[in-house]
Amino acid sequence: xxxxxxxxxxxxxxxxxxxxxxxxxxxxxxxxxxxxxxxxxxxxxxxxxxxxxxxxxxxxxxxxxxxxxxxxxxxxxxxxxxxxxxxxxxxxxxxxxxxxxxxxxxxxxxxxxx
Amino acid sequence: xxxxxxxxxxxxxxxxxxxxxxxxxxxxxxxxxxxxxxxxxxxxxxxxxxxxxxxxxxxxxxxxxxxxxxxxxxxxxxxxxxxxxxxxxxxxxxxxxxxxxxxxxxxxxxxx
Numbered sequence: 001x002x003x004x005x006x007x008x009x010x011x012x013x014x015x016x017x018x019x020x021x022x023x024x025x026x027x028x029x030x031x032x033x034x035x036x037x038x039x040x041x042x043x044x045x046x047x048x049x050x051x052x053x054x055x056x057x058x059x060x061x062x063x064x065x066x067x068x069x070x071x072x073x074x075x076x077x078x079x080x081x082x083x084x085x086x087x088x089x090x091x092x093x094x095x096x097x098x099x100x101x102x103x104x105x106x107x108x109x110x111x112x113x114x
Numbered sequence: 115x116x117x118x119x120x121x122x123x124x125x126x127x128x129x130x131x132x133x134x135x136x137x138x139x140x141x142x143x144x145x146x147x148x149x150x151x152x153x154x155x156x157x158x159x160x161x162x163x164x165x166x167x168x169x170x171x172x173x174x175x176x177x178x179x180x181x182x183x184x185x186x187x188x189x190x191x192x193x194x195x196x197x198x199x200x201x202x203x204x205x206x207x208x209x210x211x212x213x214x215x216x217x218x219x220x221x222x223x224x225x226x
Contacts, residue, residue, distance in 0.1 A: 004156075032212065043118070043205060043217030044157070051213075090156050100212035101170060102147070104156030 002027045004093055006105035013081050014113045021076040021108050023091030031093040032100070033074040035065055038107075039087045047089075050074065061085070086112045116140065118218035120206050126224045132194035135221045139187070139208030146183055147215060148191050149205040157205055163189065193223075201225045 003026045013019055025031060032051050036044040048059025055067040065076045074091060091105040119138040127133050139146050144165050149157035160179065162170040165186040174181070178197070183189040193200055203222050207215040 036217075041219070043207075043219045044215075045217070046214050049214065092156075094212055101162070102159060102215070104158070106154070106156045 002031070002093060002095055002101075002103050004091055004103050004105035006089075006091055006108050008108045009106070010109050010111065012111040012113060015083050016080050019076075019078045019081045019085070019110070021089050021091075021110070023074045023076065023105060025072050025074065025091075025093045027072075027093060027095060030067075030069065031095050033065075033067060034092040034094070034102075035059065035063070035074070035076045036090045036092060036104075037061075037087050038090065044090065047076070081110075081112055083112045083114060086110055118206055118208055118216055120204075120218035120221055122221055123219065124222050124224075126226065127196055129198055129225050130195040132192065133196055133223065134190050134192045135204050135206075135223075137189045137191070137206030137218060139189070139206070140210075140216055143208035143210050143216070144186070145209045145211075146189050147205075147207040147209075148181055148189070149207065151203040151205055151220070153202070160191070196223075196225045198225050 005024045034049045035047040038044045047063050048057050050057050050067045058064050088107045088109045090107045094100045094102045146163045148160045151157045160174045161181045163183040166183045181191045203220040205220045206218045209215045
């Protein structure tokens with residue numbers, strides 16, 4: 001069965017520091033990959049997505065993610081974190097067959113220290 | 115462009131009561147999703163509609179949950195009767211295609 005693992009439940013970084021959030025998936029082929037951000041009391045907002053092609057994808061708010069097929073990973077990165085980035089981040093996969101079923105990871109809560 | 119609308123934003127009920135949530139997707143989006151997000155977990159797909167047909171309801175607890183999509187636009191999700199473990203945020207999302215889902219703000223349900 002397909003699954004998504006976000007190994008870090010909580011991450012704390014200082015403002016201005018770099019950030020990497022980990023995501024690993026289990027699927028027989030290459031799924032479609034997404035990162036979403038959820039601020040308190042808000043719905044989810046798409047940061048970036050990967051379907052094919054260049055394995056380094058750029059997203060909104062200065063985020064990027066790299067797809068590594070050999071590691072079944074799609075880690076999210078940001079070179080310099082801002083206090084407004086404090087939120088919960090979800091990795092998701094969509095299985096590219098039929099109804100494109102989405103599966104979300106359990107999320108990583110990011111805290112930013114001033 | 116208006117986003118996905120959901121109501122109510124908050125609901126508190128007693129166990130064994132019934133409750134209904136409403137979702138209005140982005141105009142023109144054929145696909146509509148209902149997710150359940152329990153505290154500390156990621157969203158779990160309950161049901162997916164394509165226009166007004168169900169394409170996936172494999173994780174919907176059909177003994178108590180039901181959903182419909184009227185005329186391929188608005189949708190309602192109902193729980194009857196509610197259990198304590200149904201306390202969660204219920205998210206509605208819509209999409210034009212598989213590229214991106216647009217999420218509403220969610221309805222936070224508390225079952226006492």
